[in-house]
Amino acid sequence: MQYNRFHASTLLAGSAMALALLALAAPARAQDAGPTELQAVNVEGDSNGDSVVDIPAAVSKSDRIKVQERYAGDATQVLRSTPGTFTREPADQPGITVNIRGMQGMGRVNSMIDGVPQTFxxxxxxxxxxxxLLYVEQNMLVGVDVTRGAVSGAEGMGTLAGAANFRTLDVDDVLLPGKDVGVMSSVRAGTNGFDYSRLLAGAARTDLGEGEMSVVGALSDTKKSPYENGAxxxxxxxxxxxxxxxLFKVNLSPNSDHKLQLGGIWYGNEFLPGTSGYNWVINNQTYTAKYSYTPGDDLFDLHANAYLNITDLEFDGTNGNVTSFDGRKGTNTTTGFDISNRMRFDLNDETELKLYYGAAYSRDRYKGNAKRGANPDGTLVKAGTFAEATISRGIFDVTGGLRYDYWSLEGITGYHAPGTNGCPAxxxxxxxxxxxxxxSDFNPKITVSARPxxxxxxxxxxxxxxRPPTASEVFYPGGHSFDGSSDPINNNPNLLPEKSRGxxxxxxxxxxxLLTNGDEGWLKIGYFHNRVRDYITFDLDTDGTMRWVNVDGTTIMKGVEIEGGYDAGKYYAxxxxxxxxxxxxxxVAAGVGDVGKLPDDFATLDLGMRFFDEALTVGGRMRYTGKSKQAYINEDMAYNLPSYTLFDAHASWQINENAKVFFNVENVFNKDYMKANSGLMDNYAGIKNGRGRTFIFGATAKF
Incomplete structure (x- = not known):
């Protein structure tokens, strides 16, 4: 099958390149390695990440310990443990849809892998x-960063509600402290449909004149089967x-001022969503080139990035359904680049000025075959410039920003079926x-913060x-074009961009x-109030045609987000x-192909203790999700879902610097529940889709 051929060729090419570079880099260090000295065991605790508590914005960071050990690599649960952040999580779809403050899909949230937008x-x-839908293999993840609300820089271009960036393995995630060549292997096995998961990665670094060169390569896979619910x-x-x-990444630093990183990550999967009746064969490729010039002065902190993402889809009827859309093929291609710089000036002894400015461009193109169905061909280009100036004086910081966002959209209004309207049979x-x-739009921003x-x-x-309208919305061709035809009456070329004032x-x-010597605590409390005009939804237009339309009036979304942590070494929260x-x-057709709903309230509490000089960590987690609704046709037919509370357990033991074992139990009390925001078909099936009690055991070794 195409899936296997693609997987084999791409992984072989990437792995060969990474291992070849690894082989070249290793001898340079090995000659001077000398006697092997054991390094101190590195214990990571529950902290505020990269000082998110010092950022005057709604930002959250999840590190490798949280993603891989406390959540067993489940990125959707990591996101749902983040304030103001949720996911659309059908049981039959491994693609990740990020929901921020009740908004998802169509580019409202910029979902990225290593800074590359995933627009499939x-x-x-x-x-x-x-x-x-964002596709990433769980073993490759080392962190997830979320920004809610207006996003600065290139990541905020044409984005309405926020951004989420999924960070993948790099050299320092593989190498032991003080080592220049290393291998890391990780394996998991579990119950209740979690068959196994495994990762093999190698990395090396070597001197390069005044700088250095490093390389990392990795292969991973995860096998899952049907699971039982709590009943x-x-x-x-x-x-x-x-x-x-x-995955592969190559880092080149000829000196401390310049750095270039070239990277690529591939993903391949095949699965059967109940919504379509066909096997989906998904192949995702993401390539990056990142350059930085950081001489350490006040005038240059320059970053330039270029990227390419290609997602291929094919419908395979090998499950027995070989009619209608069997054989659908489509390719989503996103290319882009951005450049930015930071500057700093001392205006006088008490006043400092910081400047951040740049430009960005992206091109998102979808091309399908004759069985594209409701997926129109089209290209959306987004481009813009951005600038922010921060004046700091005394206890106050004032940041004023302005971005100019331009967009252009081009697509096909419809298709004649072969043998009709002059189209060759x-x-x-x-x-x-x-x-x-x-x-285009000018989008201003101002932030005032103080440190009394x-x-x-x-x-x-x-x-x-x-947020500009997408090709999917403007050129909607109708839902059942089995012969490849479509009618322009379903288009809406008059759609306006959505605009938020927040x-x-x-x-x-x-x-x-706070409670004992050496402990640390932090807390972020935020309130948001967004007024969205021209919200786009799928509805009956004034002429009685089903299409994407702008909603009259203002949509108001508001709420409170709280996040915090405490760490005293021997225990944390x-x-x-x-x-x-x-x-x-x-x-009127809400839920059939449109609406994802955020529960009005949800919370996560994680408590743990450390033993044996903090080498052993044992913890427990409570996940609460309030009442929610799955939209369907109208208010009376919608599915009202009850609240639920789940309890999990986790543990990890750093045996020595080379080996670590970990253990997870999801849904300890085997509760039977229906997941919030999981999709119409999950609810329509009438069987609760929450995973029952699941045990996962794992180990990681580094050499």
Missing amino acids: RNLSGHGGTFDN GIIYPFGGDQHPKSG AGDPCPIDTLSRSG FDWLQPYITYAHTS VDLGVNLTGSD GFSVTIADTAQPEG
Whole structure:
């Protein structure tokens, strides 16, 4: 099958390159290695990450310990443990859809792998979704960074609600401290549908004149089978999948001023969503080139990035369904680049000025075959410039920003079926007309923060954001074009961009020696209030045609987000709480291919203790999800889902610097529940889709 051929060729090429570079780099260090000295065991605790508590914005970071050990690599649960952040999580779809503050899909949230936007989408069957889907193999993840609200820089271009960046393995994640050549291997096995997961990675670094060169390569895969819910019933739409992935990164630093990183990551998977009735064969390739010039002065902190992402989809009817859309093929290609710089000036003894400015460009193109169905061909280009200036004086910081976002859209209005309207009978559907649209917005932002005490930082932000309509919305061809035809009547070339006017009000608190000497605690509390105009939803237009339309009036989304942590060495705690009202407009066919709903309230509490000089960590977690709703047709037919509370357990033991073992139990009390925001078909099946009690054992070795 195409899936296997693609997987084998791409992984072989990437692995060969990485291992060849590894072989070249290793001898240079090995000659001078000398006697081997044991390094101190590195214990990572529950902290505030990269000082998120010092940032006057709604930002959250999850590190490798949280992702891989406490959540066993489950990125969706990591996101749901983040305030104001959720996922659309059908049991039959491994693609990740990030929901921030009640908004998801169509580019409302910029979901990225290593800073590269993942824009693939495919509407397939009733209960399908046009949401952006991000595909990443769980072993490759070392962290997830989330920004809620207006996002600075290139990551915020054309984005309405926020951004989430999934970070993957790099050299320092593989090498032991003080080592220049190393191998890391990780393996997991479990129960209740978690068959196994494994990773093999190698890395090396070597001197390069005044600088250095380093390389990392990795291969991983995870095998999952159908699972039982809390009632002991096998959920029928959570079927087999076996994602496989490869990664390489090369870092070149001729000196301390310049750095270039070249990287690539591949993902391949095959699975059967119940919404479509066909096996999906997914292949995702993401390539990056990142350059930085950081001489250490006040004038240059320059970064330039270029990227390419290609996601290929094919419908395979080998499961027995070989009619209608069997043989669908589509390719989503995203290319882009951005450049930015930071500068700093001392205006006088009391006043400092910081400048951040740059530009960005991205091109998102979808091309399908005759069985594209409701997935129109089209290209969306986004480009823009951005600038922010921060003046610091005394206890106050004032940041003023302005971004110019431009967009252009081009696509096919529809297709004539072969043998109709002059279209040759023996051939592909014939395009009708090409239509193009463009527009632009100026989006200002201002933040005022203060530091009256070392432990206190209040802030307030007012910002505008906007999102252009996508080709999926403007050129919607209708849902059942089995012969490849479509009708322009379903298009809406008059769609307007969504625009948000938002306020973030927050406070950061931090302290040490709170309950005992040497402890640390931190807390972020925030309130958001967003007013969205021209919200786009799927509905009956004034002429009675089903299409994507702008909703009249203003959609208001608001809520409170709380996140904090405490670490005293021998014990720690971390928590997040969201209390929000983010109800968005629903069309008459809501839920059939459109709406993802955020629960009004959800929370996570993680408590743990450390033993044997903090080498052994044992912890437990509570996950609460409040009442939610799965939209379907209208208010009366919607599925109202009850709240649920789940308990998990986890443990890890750093045996020595080379070996670590870990253990996870999901849903300790085997609760039977329906996951919030899991999709229409999951609810329509009438069987609760929450995974029952699951044990996962794992180990990681580094040499």
